[in-house]
Amino acid sequence: MYSFPLQRKRREKLMNVMKDGLIYIKAKDEIIRNGDVPVKYRQSSNFLYLTAIEEINYHLVLDPKSNQGHLFIPNIDPMYLVWVGRMFNTQEAKKKFGAKQVHYYSDFEKVVSKLKKRYNRIYTMPEDKAFIKRHVGKSKVDTITLKKTLDFMRAFKDAEGIRLMKQASHINVKAFTEAMSTIKPGIYEYQVQALMEKVYRDNGAIHNSFQTIAAVGRNPAVLHYTTCYDKGKNGDLILLDAGCECHGYASDITRTFPVGKTFSKTQQAIYEATLDVNKKCIKASVPGVAFQHIHEQACRLIIEHLKDLRILKNIDTQELYQKDIHRLFFPHGLGHLLGLDVHDVGAGVIPCSTKPHKHMRSSVDLLPNMVVTIEPGIYFLEVYFKSQKERNKYKQYINWSVADKYYTVGGVRIEDDLLITKKGNINMTQKLVKDVKDIELLRKKAF
Numbered sequence: 128m129y130s131f132p133l134q135r136k137r138r139e140k141l142m143n144v145m146k147d148g149l150i151y152i153k154a155k156d157e158i159i160r161n162g163d164v165p166v167k168y169r170q171s172s173n174f175l176y177l178t179a180i181e182e183i184n185y186h187l188v189l190d191p192k193s194n195q196g197h198l199f200i201p202n203i204d205p206m207y208l209v210w211v212g213r214m215f216n217t218q219e220a221k222k223k224f225g226a227k228q229v230h231y232y233s234d235f236e237k238v239v240s241k242l243k244k245r246y247n248r249i250y251t252m253p254e255d256k257a258f259i260k261r262h263v264g265k266s267k268v269d270t271i272t273l274k275k276t277l278d279f280m281r282a283f284k285d286a287e288g289i290r291l292m293k294q295a296s297h298i299n300v301k302a303f304t305e306a307m308s309t310i311k312p313g314i315y316e317y318q319v320q321a322l323m324e325k326v327y328r329d330n331g332a333i334h335n336s337f338q339t340i341a342a343v344g345r346n347p348a349v350l351h352y353t354t355c356y357d358k359g360k361n362g363d364l365i366l367l368d369a370g371c372e373c374h375g376y377a378s379d380i381t382r383t384f385p386v387g388k389t390f391s392k393t394q395q396a397i398y399e400a401t402l403d404v405n406k407k408c409i410k411a412s413v414p415g416v417a418f419q420h421i422h423e424q425a426c427r428l429i430i431e432h433l434k435d436l437r438i439l440k441n442i443d444t445q446e447l448y449q450k451d452i453h454r455l456f457f458p459h460g461l462g463h464l465l466g467l468d469v470h471d472v473g474a475g476v477i478p479c480s481t482k483p484h485k486h487m488r489s490s491v492d493l494l495p496n497m498v499v500t501i502e503p504g505i506y507f508l509e510v511y512f513k514s515q516k517e518r519n520k521y522k523q524y525i526n527w528s529v530a531d532k533y534y535t536v537g538g539v540r541i542e543d544d545l546l547i548t549k550k551g552n553i554n555m556t557q558k559l560v561k562d563v564k565d566i567e568l569l570r571k572k573a574f
């Protein structure tokens with residue numbers, strides 16, 4: 128069973144760092160559509176991190192001076208029981224969540240007013256400031272320190288976090304293997320989304336970590352493509368970028384493979400180039416290295432490969448890099464931090480020994496127990512290929528007549544999830560095939 132006491136160490140650590148204030152964290156509010164229908168609820172990552180509780184309308188108050196947590200739960204509402212479902216009373220909540228101090232929400236103001244007397248400030252998240260001001264009255268409210276402290280703590284995964292991330296990766300690998308060994312021409316992108324979700328749910332992962340990107344034909348060239356109405360044809364590639372969560376902890380994988388049995392020559396050339404970058408960047412992801420340096424390495428490698436394919440002209444790599452020519456084909460960062468959020472917190476609070484990269488949100492030094500994705504891609508973007516103005520602008524660098532032969536490839540991205548260790552890294556998604564021969568072997572099974 129997964130319950131409240133497991134997170135005690137985290138709460139105690141937090142109280143240790145923030146001894147001089149009362150700490151208040153609110154569960155995520157419900158999101159409503161159609162007037163009165165809630166959308167699928169996903170708890171706030173900070174609340175999950177500190178409590179593992181997935182209930183709605185809960186509140187947590189931490190009292191560092193007595194090293195104690197107080198859980199506030201909604202008062203029992205008979206109409207809620209009729210329309211929505213179960214509610215716990217305080218005795219049930221104590222038992223279920225292993226919490227010692229459980230109160231009904233109606234006692235919130237009374238209890239918190241008493242607790243705050245020993246402090247001269249309340250720490251909370253920016254989004255909860257209005258709530259705490261409204262209910263606790265005059266108090267100094269600090270909305271910066273708690274976020275910074277939690278971001279830092281969450282960036283370094285503890286044993287429980289690592290266990291759940293490995294579990295999420297394992298389930299995700301299963302789902303990808305299922306997709307790669309079953310889909311056939313004629314399948315719609317939304318059916319591939321459903322296929323992934325079926326495997327996630329069958330394995331106990333209730334939530335996706337984000338909306339699945341299943342992109343056929345030219346659609347991989349749209350980076351965050353989620354429309355997913357198109358039908359996959361023989362000769363297409365499908366770019367599948369998907370992930371599930373285990374108790375909030377995310378996985379995030381991308382594979383690109385043929386909708387038919389095999390890669391075409393042009394598809395394979397781009398695929399092998401991307402795979403080479405993926406493998407080299409995984410090797411380079413060791414503690415002490417700045418993530419932005421690996422990103423730069425990826426950009427240069429992509430330039431070299433595009434030169435080998437004669438898509439780029441034979442100009443000095445450094446010159447092409449400085450002119451940002453790689454950005455026409457690789458317009459995103461190499462990867463991101465991964466954890467309770469798929470684009471996880473940490474950048475800005477983790478040490479960063481060198482200047483942040485202008486095109487990389489996750490400019491951080493890689494350190495043990497951080498989890499990052501490595502996801503290089505090569506894309507043939509309509510905005511450049513179909514604009515005479517852009518073609519003219521870059522004609523001194525790009526052999527457009529050669530590049531045009533690759534336009535139908537759409538795009539390729541290959542993404543794995545790495546746990547940085549003391550010695551190097553563990554690729555948590557390694558079991559999922561990515562070499563051309565292994566993919567084609569798996570694809571055979573579908574026919």
Ligand SMILES: [Mn+2]
Pocket residue numbers: 379463500502542
């Ligand atoms: Mn990703």
